[in-house]
Amino acid sequence: MSSFFYRNLKRAYPVIQSAKGVWVSDTDGNSYLDGSSGAIVANLGHGVKPINDAICQQLSRVAFAHTSQFVSQSALDLAERIVALTPDGFRSGARAYFTSGGSESVETAIKMARAYCVETGQSARTTVVSRRNSYHGSTVGALSATGHPARRRPYLPILKAQPQVSPVYQYRCRCGNEGVCQSPACTIACADELESIFLAEGPENVLAFIAEPVVGAALGAAAPGPQYWPRVREICTKYGVLLIADDVMTGLGRVGANFGLDLWGVVPDVICLGKGLSSGYMPLGAVLASGRIVEGFECNSGVFEHGFTYSGHPVACAAGVAAVDFLAEHNLIAQVAAREAELFAGLEQLRRFDLVGDVRGRGFLSGIELVRNRKSKEPFDPDLRVSQLLAKAALKTGLLIYPGSGSIDGTNGDHVIVAPPFTISAEELQEILIRLSVALESVVTELAAQV
Ligand SMILES: Cc1ncc(COP(=O)(O)O)c(C=O)c1O
Structure with a gap:
């Protein structure tokens, strides 16, 4: 027992x-x-020996430092390396906020989006729109954005009710197309649902749209047609809504690109990472804030009122540096x-x-x-x-x-x-x-x- x-x-x-x-x-x-x-x-x-060695070396120097008192060289190095991988239009001025996993990254991204809006005088923005058939994590904030009924069911009374739109599910498209629907019109219709929701909510009240570039656990690797993400970006930009890419599963090479939305040449405002960032060698996640988001903080209070004891953990970040280096070297x-x-x-x-x-x-x-x-x-x-x-x-x-x-x-x-x-x-x-x-x-x- x-x-x-x-x-x-x-x-x-x-x-x-x-x-x-x-x-x-x-x-x-x-x-x-x-x-x-x-x-x-x-x-x-x-x-992988170089990752094991990097962990041991960091451990032999220092295991822990709190981000209210110190920053570690491994956290600085990892931030520089991942930001360097982000696309043009995101990278300049961008910064990485470290967490201990995907759910913490999603929580952080949502709170960062909200704090950015408060900092920049957009306090009415509170609604986070997400998609059905999605998974964003187990914590209450991340689960509130998740569109997976079985994982939500027992917790529904304690989750925040927020609007959800359809994902692109080409195998079971609503148009009833046989086979796998490749219709650009259907793909665009899914993206346009977002605009309808923004208008129904009042766009000035909408904080962010969060979605996985390719849906992982909730839809078994379903990727949208080519028109979807560019159209989503267009709609978010039109209404000043932040686009959060949940790249926890898809980021850092899993879908054959640095970040999931790179597949469509689309630049989000915030990127959530986890899983592959340390390849499992240590609990590690990150939220990447684009230059524009960082500027919102820098030009105002400079403070993101948020934090985890283990954020930027030196050993976890050392594992991340070695993992990202291994990715690049090979x-x-x-x-x-x-x-x-x-x-x-x-x-x-x-x-x-x-x-x-x-x-x-x-x-x-x-x-x-x-x-x-x-x-x-x-x-x-x-x-x-x-x-x-x-x-x-x-x-x-x-x-x-x-x-x-x-x-x-x-x-x-x-x-x-x-x-x-x-x-x-x-x-x-x-x-x-x-x-x-x-x-x-x-x-x-x-x-x-x-x-
Ligand atoms: C897309 C996505 N977001 C967030 C999470 C939550 O990550 P974690 O389990 O590390 O908290 C997962 C985990 O499967 C995920 O696939």
Whole structure:
């Protein structure tokens, strides 16, 4: 009997022993191929020596300093390196605010947007618009912006009610297009919902729009058509609403670009980072404020009334510096972009299984939507928990993938995410596909036995 508060107290979890590259071992001697980088975190793989060394070196100098008293060289270095990666139109005067993870980054971004508006005399702006089928984190502010009914349900009475618009979900477009909708008109209609909401709220009351460049956990790697993000940017600019890109999952190479919106040449006002920033070596996140936002503070009180004890933690930032340096030295972001085709060519072959309804994503962030009927796109009965069945079957083959459900309406809809570390070899990538095929085969058999 353990004293550890497990995510699910009725489930047994293996105890992790060690990990190297894309392989993870438990204390029972089982070995797993990390097909999802944990929860899309370990972008650089496990046991990277330069990152371990950087952590130890920082530890041997100083482990902790509070940002009300000191700044550390590792925090200064990391800020400089990440800001240097941001696009033109964002970079000049931009600054990085460090956190300990994605939810803290989202909380910080929302409060930063609000504080900026107060500083610049726009105190009426309070409403944060987000999207359905989204995930922005577990804390109350981030969950208030999240559009994932199952994750919100128990907490609804304590969440702030705020408007949500539709995401672009090309596989299940409202126009009812067969296949995957590529209609520019549909894509633009989704973006234009934002304008309708701004007008309904009174644009002078709207603080920010927050969204994931490519939707991760809530929609299984759904990316919009080319017209969406430029149009969203146009609408936010028109009404003076800040655009917050939640790049916690998509940032720093996961979708084959420095930042998610780079794929569309769109410049947000604020960027949230987490996960891949330290590649999981330390709890670390960041909020990048564009030059314009920073100027709003600098030209007024200069104070952002906010803070976490562990913000800018020297050891976490040292891990971040080493991770960002490793990315650059091995040219990994460009490699993800170049190898996207290799991953998707393999995944496309899985369409031979009738339950594979859609294969989608960008870079090394891919999603497979599972359906009962491929022609009608009818989803599985949610009670069957098919995405969980597939993840369990994959685990039996020694493969880790990331399941998700409720993608259609909060209840129906199953998908899994495949998102390997950027350092995976071609052979290991093939091994993911082989194991995933075995897992799909066994789910087909299991479902057939239930009929
Ligand atoms: C897009 C996005 N935002 C925010 C978060 C929350 O990050 P964390 O779990 O590190 O708090 C996640 C986590 O999955 C995420 O995918």
